[in-house]
Amino acid sequence: MPTPTLPPLPELAHSFMLDPEIVYLNHGSFGACPRAVLEAQSAHRERVERDAMRFYIYDLWKVIDRSRTALGGLINAAPEDLVFVSNATSGVANVIANIDLKPGDEVLVTRFEYPACINNLRRACERAGAELVVVDLPWDPIDEDTVIDAIMGRVTDRTRLAMFSLITSATAVRMPVEQLIAELNARGVETLLDAAHGPGCVPMDIEAWGPTYCTGNAHKWLCSAKGCAFLYVHKNRQDGFRPVILSNDAYDIEPAIGRSGRSAFNHEFDYMGTDDRTPMLVVADAIETLGAFYPGGINELMDRNRAMCLEARNLMSDALGTEPLVPDSMLGPLAVIDIPAPGMDPRALRERLMEEFRIESMIVPNPGSDTPMIRVSPQVYNSMEQYRYCADAIRSIVGLS
Ligand SMILES: Cc1ncc(COP(=O)(O)O)c(C=O)c1O
Structure with a gap:
């Protein structure tokens, strides 16, 4: 299998010990801890x-x-x-x-x-x-x-x-x-x-x-x-x-x-x-x-993570042609996006994202249908480029491109 070209790590990712050969998109389950x-x-x-x-x-x-x-x-x-x-x-x-x-x-x-x-x-x-x-x-x-x-x-x-x-x-x-x-x-x-x-x-x-x-x-x-x-x-x-x-x-x-x-x-x-x-x-x-990552301290960090989450949610729902599932008023820095692949096993999709695209992700079943969903949970070490890359990867796996 050819090695995919991964998006570059954002600047702040270097404050963590993340593997540069992985696009780590699951802070919500187990996040990285800063070197300091x-x-x-x-x-x-x-x-x-x-x-x-x-x-x-x-x-x-x-x-x-x-x-x-x-x-x-x-x-x-x-x-x-x-x-x-x-x-x-x-x-x-x-x-x-x-x-x-x-x-x-x-x-x-x-x-x-x-x-x-x-x-x-x-x-x-x-x-x-x-x-x-x-x-x-x-x-x-x-x-x-x-x-x-x-x-x-x-x-x-x-x-x-x-x-x-x-x-x-x-x-x-x-x-x-x-x-x-x-x-x-x-x-x-x-x-x-x-x-x-x-x-x-x-x-x-x-x-x-x-x-x-x-x-x-x-x-x-x-x-x-x-x-x-x-x-x-x-x-x-x-x-x-x-x-x-x-x-x-x-x-x-x-x-x-x-x-x-x-x-x-x-x-x-x-x-x-x-x-x-x-x-x-x-x-x-x-x-x-x-608190030292941004001038506005941890409040700015929380605001930025939420803003990136909403942007990633919108970008990915657009790319996958699905509707947002949860109103913005009920979102923090985590959101789920529906994936138009009825019957696809969430675990199998997660494994393919890792094996073929080096993406560590959280894929869960949609509680209202038989489609999988991806949960995004951006932290300072993530970038919109990574979410674009992930949206393209899912499109290719589910046959949208
Ligand atoms: C809502 C919620 N409660 C509890 C837990 C369990 O956390 P821990 O594994 O640290 O006990 C999690 C973990 O993801 C969670 O999302």
């Missing part, structure tokens, strides 16, 4: 290896607070209301482990939630004899009001918790979370906001939104080291809220928190057994690094 952040992480690793005893027993608590404060500033949450876990899936699992579901209780999710998060809820419901209610959200067309009506229409007196994404995974819909949380709070239903695509992706304001729980990845749109997400728990639910993995101090917490001067909530999550905690220590470095 990886260097900061290496410095922490060296520190651990020089004196691990000192690091785990004395220093970890102090350095992790730097991440808590920086992240709290970005998403407008009090730093002490945040703890770190390895990923958003773990954030969801920790919340579920702290909800005492009873037989007959109902837990609401939408059909567009991330499978791992639904699976954790499903197991908890099955064990408790509770019901997992999957809301059949509309699709093509979709709009904010219909989404809110669909979810609120399934709330009953037995609804204990509602879990929904800030931006859904495979369908890339920016959900009307502000209104949803307000309406669910008014009905006395606890909310678990899955903001896996949250920090550094779209502006967030936890204090104003008022969820009961929220988890979100630092390793996605903040481009922080892999293995770091935050978990926010509202102050009035922190008492007795404990990690799935209990550590040494769990049943004798008072002396430990007396020494460290932090809440039991912070203390227990900060150390959950010996583990590589360096991803949690470079969140501030990631925020600083992303």
Whole structure:
């Protein structure tokens, strides 16, 4: 097979360790981490290896607070209301482990939630004899009001918790979370906001939104080291809220928190057994690094990523002759584009894009038809030239040129 000529890497891509022989178009699943952040992480690793005893027993608590404060500033949450876990899936699992579901209780999710998060809820419901209610959200067309009506229409007196994404995974819909949380709070239903695509992706304001729980990845749109997400728990639910993995101090917490001067909530999550905690220590470095890419800081970066996403979505829908699926008002920096190839296996298309065109992409099934869709999720290391190249590649595979 002849080697394709790839579009050149944009300037900022050189701040990352991306393979220049690949057109990397799937930041939304696993993004790249800037060299500067990886260097900061290496410095922490060296520190651990020089004196691990000192690091785990004395220093970890102090350095992790730097991440808590920086992240709290970005998403407008009090730093002490945040703890770190390895990923958003773990954030969801920790919340579920702290909800005492009873037989007959109902837990609401939408059909567009991330499978791992639904699976954790499903197991908890099955064990408790509770019901997992999957809301059949509309699709093509979709709009904010219909989404809110669909979810609120399934709330009953037995609804204990509602879990929904800030931006859904495979369908890339920016959900009307502000209104949803307000309406669910008014009905006395606890909310678990899955903001896996949250920090550094779209502006967030936890204090104003008022969820009961929220988890979100630092390793996605903040481009922080892999293995770091935050978990926010509202102050009035922190008492007795404990990690799935209990550590040494769990049943004798008072002396430990007396020494460290932090809440039991912070203390227990900060150390959950010996583990590589360096991803949690470079969140501030990631925020600083992303903030330095453009004069307008991370807000400009988020605006630019969204603008490139809309441009890429329009370019690709035009090139493929399909209609946009989601209104612009419901898009962040991720969008799906329908591909006019009924019956084509999404996995096969993804593999052909890689094998024949060196494109790493996210191809998903259209939930409303039998066509595949491509999800675009531009980051600073992508360019419109890459999306043009990708549109031409898909046209050639599906026989449009
Ligand atoms: C909406 C959503 N929730 C949760 C996750 C899981 O994230 P992680 O693999 O970091 O746990 C993803 C991953 O893509 C996601 O898109």
